[in-house]
Amino acid sequence: MLKVINGGIETxxxxxxxxxxxxxxxxxxxxxxxxVGLGFANLLVGNPAGEAGLEVTxxxxxxxxxxxxxxAVTGTDMKxxxxxxxxxxxxxxxxxxxxxxxxxxxxxxGFRCYLGIAGGIDLPPYLGSKSTCIFGSYGGFDGRxxxxxxxxxFAAPRGKLKDLVGRKLKKEAIPExxxxxxxxxIPGTNTSPDYATEEGMDYLFSHTFRIQHTxxxxxxxxxxLPEGFFARLDGGVGGSHxxxxxxxxxxxxxxxxxxxxxxxxxxxxxxxxxxxxxxxxVINADLWKVGQGTPGRDFIRFRVCSQDEAVQARLDRKNxxxxxxxx
Amino acid sequence: MRIGRTGHxxxxxxxQTVKGKRHMSQGKYxxxxxxxxxxxxxxxxxFRQGGDGFIQVEYGREQRAxxxxxxxxxxxxxxxxxxxxxxxxxxxxxxxxxxxHFDPTVVDVxxxxxxxxxxxxxxxxxxxxVLSSRLIHLPLAFEDSETKRAVEKYVKEVRPDAxxxxxxxxxxxxxxxxxxxxxxxxxxxxxxxxxxxxxxxxPGGAFLWPVDPRCALVVPKYNPPxxxxxxxxxxxxxxxxxxxxxxxxxGYQLFGRTAPTFQFSMKHPIFKDxxxxxxxxxxxRFHEVDEDEVLWVHEHVHKxxxxxxxxxxxxxxxxxxxxWLDTDExxxxxxxxxxxxxxxVQKAPRL
Numbered sequence: 001m002l003k004v005i006n007g008g009i010e011t012x013x014x015x016x017x018x019x020x021x022x023x024x025x026x027x028x029x030x031x032x033x034x035x036v037g038l039g040f041a042n043l044l045v046g047n048p049a050g051e052a053g054l055e056v057t058x059x060x061x062x063x064x065x066x067x068x069x070x071x072a073v074t075g076t077d078m079k080x081x082x083x084x085x086x087x088x089x090x091x092x093x094x095x096x097x098x099x100x101x102x103x104x105x106x107x108x109x110g111f112r113c114y115l116g117i118a119g120g121i122d123l124p125p126y127l128g129s130k131s132t133c134i135f136g137s138y139g140g141f142d143g144r145x146x147x148x149x150x151x152x153x154f155a156a157p158r159g160k161l162k163d164l165v166g167r168k169l170k171k172e173a174i175p176e177x178x179x180x181x182x183x184x185x186i187p188g189t190n191t192s193p194d195y196a197t198e199e200g201m202d203y204l205f206s207h208t209f210r211i212q213h214t215x216x217x218x219x220x221x222x223x224x225l226p227e228g229f230f231a232r233l234d235g236g237v238g239g240s241h242x243x244x245x246x247x248x249x250x251x252x253x254x255x256x257x258x259x260x261x262x263x264x265x266x267x268x269x270x271x272x273x274x275x276x277x278x279x280x281x282v283i284n285a286d287l288w289k290v291g292q293g294t295p296g297r298d299f300i301r302f303r304v305c306s307q308d309e310a311v312q313a314r315l316d317r318k319n320x321x322x323x324x325x326x327x
Numbered sequence: 328m329r330i331g332r333t334g335h336x337x338x339x340x341x342x343q344t345v346k347g348k349r350h351m352s353q354g355k356y357x358x359x360x361x362x363x364x365x366x367x368x369x370x371x372x373x374f375r376q377g378g379d380g381f382i383q384v385e386y387g388r389e390q391r392a393x394x395x396x397x398x399x400x401x402x403x404x405x406x407x408x409x410x411x412x413x414x415x416x417x418x419x420x421x422x423x424x425x426x427x428h429f430d431p432t433v434v435d436v437x438x439x440x441x442x443x444x445x446x447x448x449x450x451x452x453x454x455x456x457v458l459s460s461r462l463i464h465l466p467l468a469f470e471d472s473e474t475k476r477a478v479e480k481y482v483k484e485v486r487p488d489a490x491x492x493x494x495x496x497x498x499x500x501x502x503x504x505x506x507x508x509x510x511x512x513x514x515x516x517x518x519x520x521x522x523x524x525x526x527x528x529x530p531g532g533a534f535l536w537p538v539d540p541r542c543a544l545v546v547p548k549y550n551p552p553x554x555x556x557x558x559x560x561x562x563x564x565x566x567x568x569x570x571x572x573x574x575x576x577x578g579y580q581l582f583g584r585t586a587p588t589f590q591f592s593m594k595h596p597i598f599k600d601x602x603x604x605x606x607x608x609x610x611x612r613f614h615e616v617d618e619d620e621v622l623w624v625h626e627h628v629h630k631x632x633x634x635x636x637x638x639x640x641x642x643x644x645x646x647x648x649x650x651w652l653d654t655d656e657x658x659x660x661x662x663x664x665x666x667x668x669x670x671x672v673q674k675a676p677r678l
Binding site for chain 1: 341354355356357358375376377378379381383385388390391392416417418419420421422423424426428431432435436526527528529530531532534591601602603607669671
């Protein structure tokens with residue numbers, strides 16, 4: 001068990017692939033924003049890759065362990081420490097009852113870190129997932145971010161704790177972080193020639209967009225599009241703006257919604273249906289990079305990707321979380 | 328900032344696009360993977376790429392809002408579900424599109440499209456289009472104290488001069504926009520079944536459309552939106568009725584309060600398989616009750632968990648519906664209501 005001392009900016013229980021199958025009921029998949037970070041944290045402590053862990057966004061989380069356990073921290077380097085002494089990232093570490101874990105703020109690269117716990121987090125799944133939907137206030141820990149005094153229970157570890165200590169990721173297996181995240185994407189559902197101009201689509205796939213400050217777990221907002229993007233003068237019965245369309249379901253997670261003139265990446269807790277066109281979708285295997293994109297600081301660039309490449313990338317990701325990745 | 332060559336304005340770009348439309352299969356960013364031609368019983372079907380795990384099935388190229396398109400699409404949707412396609416995670420119907428969400432490591436795109444085409448072709452004529460549709464009876468208290476409180480809060484905290492608030496409520500405004508009296512507006516809410524074309528906007532929510540177009544009411548949404556709406560609030564925005572599943576903000580004009588249609592805890596037996604009441608293709612019929620009865624229903628859904636929802640199994644025979652739409656009586660009624668609305672729109676204040 002972990003007793004929260006400081007919830008930090010936003011610390012959530014998340015798993016992967018999240019709550020699938022409820023888009024039509026208005027429920028986003030949620031799930032770990034960086035599923036690769038969570039996957040490695042779980043691998044290191046002997047859990048299945050999709051087990052629930054803690055997603056620490058922004059930093060400043062602090063908690064006291066009320067039981068002995070084995071943990072691993074992955075993601076952005078928030079200078080994690082136990083009782084004030086730094087602990088290594090990307091490897092499993094033993095903790096004792098009474099130990100206090102603390103995180104500083106985000107590192108030079110990335111925005112979120114993951115705390116994997118041997119056995120995972122003991123919470124009843126809601127509609128098939130332990131993930132928190134912060135936007136809808138359900139799932140995870142009471143549907144909210146962690147607060148001081150919360151007691152997060154751990155499930156039984158898969159193996160003896162002492163055997164889980166000292167597992168370390170190979171250096172070459174650690175994901176590469178950047179300030180400019182290149183996201184592979186598939187055009188659609190609304191592109192040129194009928195909704196956008198070809199020049200407009202070219203712009204989307206060549207411009208480097210700064211991630212706006214107003215981004216959150218539902219939406220990553222990018223810079224406004226220039227004039228000439230739209231192929232239509234208005235949205236017809238969908239509305240007066242050419243980005244309007246009769247309400248349709250959004251390809252959540254990953255769709256790039258064109259909301260007025262603002263491109264908005266719909267991710268994690270994002271809306272599942274609405275009246276704006278979608279110009280492209282980030283492939284599932286690259287969603288993790290969005291979660292490490294730091295609002296106000298980092299940039300996003302889209303690169304056209306084929307279906308075959310996207311499927312191969314999914315298979316490659318699945319194969320990341322094996323013992324082969326460990327030293 | 329402008330895209331493209333210097334002096335290459337929006338207008339010339341649009342003209343090019345209109346020309347290019349005839350050759351939709353060409354172009355650098357073509358996302359239409361496949362099509363099915365228009366037939367007597369359906370519009371052209373387009374299969375649009377929407378990511379590595381999504382295909383959007385679109386009906387027709389025109390943005391049109393017609394209930395019969397939704398009836399047919401949902402009937403096909405039932406057939407798709409009955410196939411139990413491996414790797415298909417879910418389908419998300421809108422009004423004229425159906426989003427297929429799948430795991431591409433389990434099922435590939437051509438297989439999925441072939442399955443949907445097969446479902447489409449199994450309904451070759453309009454006689455074949457029959458949709459299973461439950462009828463849910465819901466109690467409705469017009470202008471109850473809880474939704475009145477939400478309007479009051481809006482005026483106090485968000486927009487003191489809101490022109491859509493007349494005598495502290497939205498019903499008068501709804502009536503005004505449609506050229507009818509408040510009593511007539513109420514009778515229109517009560518006088519038709521409201522068809523759920525699908526959910527997806529908010530947990531458990533449904534977009535409800537009037538089956539009888541003579542009862543169609545159209546209103547603008549709040550500007551700016553409300554910060555609070557009670558659970559069970561019944562509102563209308565554009566042509567759609569929405570019953571609020573949880574307390575939340577919102578932009579629909581409020582006309583009353585109904586029973587809970589969602590329960591996070593899944594304690595009540597109707598919610599034992601999921602927190603949602605509505606399914607796509609459900610019809611809702613409201614009957615007028617007083618406010619105390621609605622409060623009693625909420626108590627007996629959430630606390631006592633013994634309220635008995637009245638739900639009938641049923642179906643929509645699309646051919647019969649279209650024939651009924653085409654009767655003189657209905658056609659005249661639609662025309663009259665459209666004329667009243669046109670007049671009303673002129674008089675109603677803009678938001």
